[in-house]
């Protein structure tokens with residue numbers, strides 16, 4: 001451990017607090033990575049942890065034979081909320097495999113094609129709202145609107161539930177309570193564990209109230225479904241009715257609640273951020289936006305409603321998303337633990353159970369992989385020859401291995417569809433005064449991003 005660099009000034013008891021803020025752990029770590037290199041240590045109140053920012057090390061950590069997901073820091077802090085739900089389950093908990101096997105068919109190609117029409121209907125609520133803003137020459141609140149869109153999409157496709165987000169002037173209470181719990185889970189990392197009950201007493205009470213609110217909301221979603229006697233085979237039907245294909249086992253009511261919370265949160269917050277960053281970059285790179293728009297016009301032509309297949313054909317729009325998630329992967333870290341004593345990258349001994357965090361935004365900026373100017377936004381980094389020429393395990397916005405994101409295709413289909421619709425319909429004018437500020441609440445979001453959509457004529 002002593003060979004791994006660490007920040008030079010360490011405050012007794014508190015640790016590496018100089019130049020770091022409880023509100024921006026990821027961006028502080030990015031700064032440290034720039035100074036300290038591909039692997040470094042941080043210390044908080046006597047707890048020492050190692051972060052990885054370099055591609056060679058991250059590639060070695062992707063070896064599933066020697067490493068597995070570690071439930072630590074932010075993810076572990078969410079266990080109060082989501083217990084052994086899919087995202088927060090320990091590898092050894094039986095409900096992980098059970099829920100994974102029962103829910104995975106809900107993310108097959110056929111399942112996605114089935115969600116498409118509903119995704120389109122939600123996206124049209126968004127364009128309705130943006131049309132009114134464009135007509136009045138008003139700017140739109142991009143993260144706020146993307147969150148309305150992605151929450152409605154997962155709620156309706158997965159759970160047959162309508163949160164009415166577009167009819168509300170303020171965020172749905174589910175969103176407010178969710179942000180509260182994510183924020184709290186992040187803040188728990190910034191205080192010494194034994195003092196948390198004391199230092200975060202008020203915040204802890206608020207967090208308990210937020211969790212209670214989330215439970216009541218999801219219990220109501222489940223109650224309505226039970227009263228209806230079943231939906232049309234969506235995620236909630238799988239959670240409630242589907243037995244494991246081999247064991248015949250079903251999810252318990254307590255576990256269903258945890259899965260519903262997990263999917264309602266994981267299914268919208270990071271996709272909302274991904275769309276928001278993509279719109280930010282499109283507004284700043286008119287050449288990229290023109291090229292993406294030309295592709296949409298070519299592939300979709302005049303068709304009023306693009307079909308499922310027509311979304312998959314938007315290759316360049318998809319690259320815009322890939323590149324946005326390179327620079328700002330909205331789930332910005334994942335942790336890996338050693339399955340047995342091993343040596344990381346032939347250099348760093350690790351005991352069984354020892355763990356390290358991969359700092360994805362810096363992995364995605366490693367000049368050895370991405371060249372001398374990794375900050376430059378360039379979707380062509382994801383054209384086929386460029387992707388083929390890169391080593392594996394260099395791009396990880398959805399994590400890695402058995403515990404990688406189950407909703408990846410869902411997110412990419414939804415986000416590509418929405419970007420296509422917005423590009424076809426609007427010019428995206430940036431707010432001249434806007435400078436990117438990234439807020440952290442375990443996830444990343446471009447704070448206060450506003451754009452001025454302007455209607456463009458329909459393509460001939």
Ligand code: MNH
Nearest residue numbers: 086087266267270271274331334398399403405406407411
């Ligand atoms: Mn998602 C796991 C990123 C969209 C549901 N997701 C992960 C992980 C990352 C991630 C990273 C792995 C975390 C870890 O190793 O600790 N997810 C994203 C991003 C987007 C995203 C960047 C959008 C963009 N995720 C979605 C959507 C859904 C979803 C949409 C559901 C509809 N994600 C999950 C679940 C897991 C997960 C569930 C946990 C999977 C498992 O452990 O088996």
